[in-house]
Amino acid sequence: MYHENRFVIETNDLEFGFSNKNIILKNINLKVERGSIYGFLGPNGAGKTTTIRLLLGLLRDRNNSIFLFGKNLLQNRIECLSKIGALIEQPSLYEHLTGYDNLEITRQLRRLPKERIDDVLQTVRLSEAAHKKVKAYSLGMKQRLGIALALLAEPELLILDEPVNGLDPGGMMETRELLKAINKKYNTTIFLSSHLISEVEKIVTHVGIINMGEMLFQGTIDNLYNLQKKELKVHINVDNVIAAVDLLNTYYNVVDDEGSLGIIIHSKEEVNQIMHLLMAGNIKIYEAVIDSKNLEQLFLSMTANYTVS
Amino acid sequence: MKELFVVYRTELIKTKNSFAFWLVILGALFIPVFFVTNIAYHWDDYIRYLVIDNPNPWNEYSRKLFNGVHFTFLPLLIVLIVALVFNIEHKSNTWKHVFVLPVSKTKIFIGKYMVLVTLVLLLYCLILVFYLLGGYLLGIWKPEFGFLNHSPSYKYGNVTTNIVAYISRSFITLLAILAIHFWLSFRLKNLFSTIGIGLGGVVLTLGMYISHWHSLIYVPYGLPVLMCNYAPDIHHFLTAFQENSLIYFIFISIASYFDFTKFFRG
Numbered sequence: 403m404y405h406e407n408r409f410v411i412e413t414n415d416l417e418f419g420f421s422n423k424n425i426i427l428k429n430i431n432l433k434v435e436r437g438s439i440y441g442f443l444g445p446n447g448a449g450k451t452t453t454i455r456l457l458l459g460l461l462r463d464r465n466n467s468i469f470l471f472g473k474n475l476l477q478n479r480i481e482c483l484s485k486i487g488a489l490i491e492q493p494s495l496y497e498h499l500t501g502y503d504n505l506e507i508t509r510q511l512r513r514l515p516k517e518r519i520d521d522v523l524q525t526v527r528l529s530e531a532a533h534k535k536v537k538a539y540s541l542g543m544k545q546r547l548g549i550a551l552a553l554l555a556e557p558e559l560l561i562l563d564e565p566v567n568g569l570d571p572g573g574m575m576e577t578r579e580l581l582k583a584i585n586k587k588y589n590t591t592i593f594l595s596s597h598l599i600s601e602v603e604k605i606v607t608h609v610g611i612i613n614m615g616e617m618l619f620q621g622t623i624d625n626l627y628n629l630q631k632k633e634l635k636v637h638i639n640v641d642n643v644i645a646a647v648d649l650l651n652t653y654y655n656v657v658d659d660e661g662s663l664g665i666i667i668h669s670k671e672e673v674n675q676i677m678h679l680l681m682a683g684n685i686k687i688y689e690a691v692i693d694s695k696n697l698e699q700l701f702l703s704m705t706a707n708y709t710v711s
Numbered sequence: 712m713k714e715l716f717v718v719y720r721t722e723l724i725k726t727k728n729s730f731a732f733w734l735v736i737l738g739a740l741f742i743p744v745f746f747v748t749n750i751a752y753h754w755d756d757y758i759r760y761l762v763i764d765n766p767n768p769w770n771e772y773s774r775k776l777f778n779g780v781h782f783t784f785l786p787l788l789i790v791l792i793v794a795l796v797f798n799i800e801h802k803s804n805t806w807k808h809v810f811v812l813p814v815s816k817t818k819i820f821i822g823k824y825m826v827l828v829t830l831v832l833l834l835y836c837l838i839l840v841f842y843l844l845g846g847y848l849l850g851i852w853k854p855e856f857g858f859l860n861h862s863p864s865y866k867y868g869n870v871t872t873n874i875v876a877y878i879s880r881s882f883i884t885l886l887a888i889l890a891i892h893f894w895l896s897f898r899l900k901n902l903f904s905t906i907g908i909g910l911g912g913v914v915l916t917l918g919m920y921i922s923h924w925h926s927l928i929y930v931p932y933g934l935p936v937l938m939c940n941y942a943p944d945i946h947h948f949l950t951a952f953q954e955n956s957l958i959y960f961i962f963i964s965i966a967s968y969f970d971f972t973k974f975f976r977g
Binding site: 551 | 717718720721724725727728729799802803804805806807808809810811812813814815976977
């Protein structure tokens with residue numbers, strides 16, 4: 403049933419609540435393909451961190467519905483965790499120790515060769531600051547050290563909770579580039595959460611959108627773009643709005659949009675047909691503007707209009 | 712076993728530069744330095760206490776110094792050390808990182824225990840070193856004390872015991888507090904809550920000690936205080952209150968092990 407080679411993460415109607423009345427996650431069916439960069443998106447409080455904590459065994463999944471690398475997490479916890487690198491919310495760092503010591507602790511526990519520390523320090527460009535105490539690091543450096551800790555074991559799966567949260571635009575771009583490079587170089591599957599689609603849309607291959615504990619969308623980023631394209635609206639300024647509405651009503655969903663026409667279309671080709679119809683009806687056209695929702699607007703409308711069933 | 716040693720080693724790295732580590736050194740220094748300074752300042756008074764009334768000055772020197780160590784100081788120090796060791800994880804928010812590593816919770820639990828026992832043993836070793844150093848320095852400074860002419864020992868009443876046997880018994884009396892605060896310190900994130908509970912426990916038992924409550928031998932916080940003016944049992948290595956400490960240690964450790972491995976998620 404579980405395709406070991408295809409899905410690195412698979413959940414089967416994952417549910418979670420701290421009590422029967424307080425259900426936080428409902429029927430979450432994640433399917434994260436091997437080698438993908440999966441953006442797990444949702445507004446604050448949607449259930450992203452809870453899902454990640456369940457995936458890492460930090461919260462107990464009572465229904466045994468989580469499968470990592472084709473194996474049940476609860477029954478194969480240590481084996482699954484040995485293939486995962488994780489960064490949950492703020493990086494977990496011992497600030498009284500140096501960056502090197504922080505990596506050394508994880509290296510010893512994961513029984514890795516000493517050279518791995520220098521490798522990851524180089525990857526995240528922290529070699530020069532390695533022997534400084536972490537409390538002297540900037541937020542961006544701490545974030546990079548957190549990623550270095552996650553990368554240390556060359557994991558098959560990286561789980562990152564809001565990895566660019568709190569970073570300045572430069573830091574965000576650096577982190578995105580780093581993740582892209584890791585995915586490309588090692589074919590590492592990356593599962594990263596964010597509350598802003600704009601933060602991750604440039605690097606993700608797959609997207610899952612969650613709100614109020616329920617999945618609203620899951621698919622490739624292209625699927626999401628297609629969904630976006632279905633939601634086009636053209637605004638046309640004409641000399642006689644009433645006549646234009648009468649003329650187009652038969653074929654389109656037309657609204658009087660503050661003195662201009664607002665028409666919902668499904669492809670840009672339809673604009674040409676509308677123009678022909680208007681010209682055939684002797685209606686003068688002054689301006690036509692296509693208003694396409696960007697991904698952020700689509701994401702916001704998906705999550706804002708959603709009410710729990 | 713090898714993996715357990717690795718966990719222990721990493722737990723030791725975590726205490727590097729930590730306040731817990733420095734507290735062990737400073738804590739071990741405090742009473743011997745205070746006591747030896749006091750003897751040096753009032754040396755003419757102490758000549759009578761340590762020499763005239765006793766053939767071996769070490770007996771009275773040991774009794775007084777270790778009374779100072781056990782009377783509130785040592786229990787509170789242990790409470791602080793345990794709280795500070797766990798505060799390394801709480802403060803750094805690193806439990807989540809520890810629990811997503813491919814290491815069993817049992818090994819993490821035992822590794823933490825081993826580090827705490829190591830720190831407490833280090834504390835005892837240092838107290839012992841500073842105790843001996845203090846005695847010998849006094850002996851060099853004032854040969855009439857006679858510290859250089861006798862071997863270190865502890866005597867109360869008619870029973871004399873060697874100092875390592877005394878220290879071993881003292882360590883056993885601390886185990887109950889160690890187990891209680893081990894459990895409290897991973898469960899309570901707030902450092903001051905665990906310290907507050909420890910302080911409350913010590914103050915309460917001091918009241919009981921001063922009022923000569925016999926049931927003090929069942930109160931974990933009171934057990935180290937009972938090492939003040941301790942008269943060793945010549946027939947048994949451990950006396951009743953030391954056995955109680957061991958029993959508390961075993962049962963509380965088992966209960967906290969189940970809590971840590973089954974329910975605690977950081």
